[in-house]
């Protein structure tokens with residue numbers, strides 16, 4: 350059976366904005382339905398920009414042969430190796446005798462450069478300097494952004510304002526926080542109606558072709574409370590709410606992105622936790638219904654709280670969550686922590702001997718701008734409190750743990766021929782401090798940081 354349904358969804362997702370650490374870094378590959386029922390079916394998955402992203406196991410050329418053996422499932426999930434190089438990698442699925450058009454999809458790796466935006470409106474009263482007004486009467490008054498309740502627009506094109514002048518897409522922000530007050534409206538059927546929009550593909554917050562998210566407060570009796578909507582080319586889908594009376598109207602709103610999830614908190618209450626990874630990055634702003642709703646905005650902050658300055662802890666034997674957030678939840682393996690770390694992160698490593706992997710080519714590879722500190726007991730709250738001479742932290746390339754430094758160099762009794770070639774690989778702007786490095790073989794490095 351060679352049905353067309355398989356032809357339309359052979360590579361999923363269709364398009365994805367991803368960052369190096371943002372799941373899901375994988376593609377689902379479907380062969381046309383049923384084609385491998387009776388015989389093997391071979392396809393080739395290629396990336397046109399393997400330096401950006403490529404199928405795992407494909408090698409530097411970005412080409413991976415996939416065999417769907419007879420009778421086995423006609424769907425495979427192929428992990429992607431996503432680099433730290435920004436760009437778009439387009440994937441194509443090639444078949445030896447295609448019964449469907451070539452299937453293709455793409456992954457965009459966003460720039461790692463953090464584009465953060467914040468504004469506390471400390472400028473003089475007048476037009477907001479860092480914002481772009483699409484509709485309505487917005488101004489800075491007494492160090493706040495204020496929407497004047499009078500408006501002459503049709504309600505469908507309500508007052509809208511976008512961060513940035515000109516509007517700037519906020520790629521990389523994983524946290525949006527703002528104080529917002531919806532002051533009482535004139536009492537129409539819609540009541541107070543307004544809120545935020547984010548991850549918009551277009552800076553204009555209303556209209557017929559919008560794509561992105563909005564979170565709104567509305568007082569209307571039949572759907573009072575918070576709404577969470579996703580718009581796809583102007584078609585709106587409710588993905589959260591209405592909350593009715595479950596939550597009061599808060600004045601501190603916060604949106605965070607955690608992998609595929611988007612969470613919305615108001616005054617500290619978790620209002621929405623929605624799995625939706627359709628949009629990331631894009632434009633941010635505020636809007637209100639044109640019925641006399643007035644807004645008062647302050648302390649706008651869009652940032653990636655995890656992008657830099659994060660402290661990740663590593664401690665052998667740790668059995669907690671393994672996310673590095675505390676000594677209890679430390680990474681037990683330094684190599685795993687390094688894989689999870691980003692530019693600007695600090696790694697604190699408790700005493701012990703750490704090896705980089707199982708191969709002679711294994712190495713502790715520090716990315717640009719990472720700092721690695723050893724010499725911790727595994728309890729310290731500050732970096733200054735560590736003591737490297739008391740809490741020896743060793744990076745070792747002695748994979749078999751059998752080195753005997755008392756034998757002369759070149760003597761097989763040193764047992765160093767199986768050791769790693771390079772124990773540590775540094776980049777520009779990396780820091781390594783408080784470690785003893787032993788057991789490299791290629792250059793016999795013995796750095797005492």
Ligand SMILES: [Ca+2]
Nearest residue numbers: 469470492647
């Ligand atoms: Ca202010």
Ligand SMILES: [Ca+2]
Nearest residue numbers: 751752764765
């Ligand atoms: Ca050895």
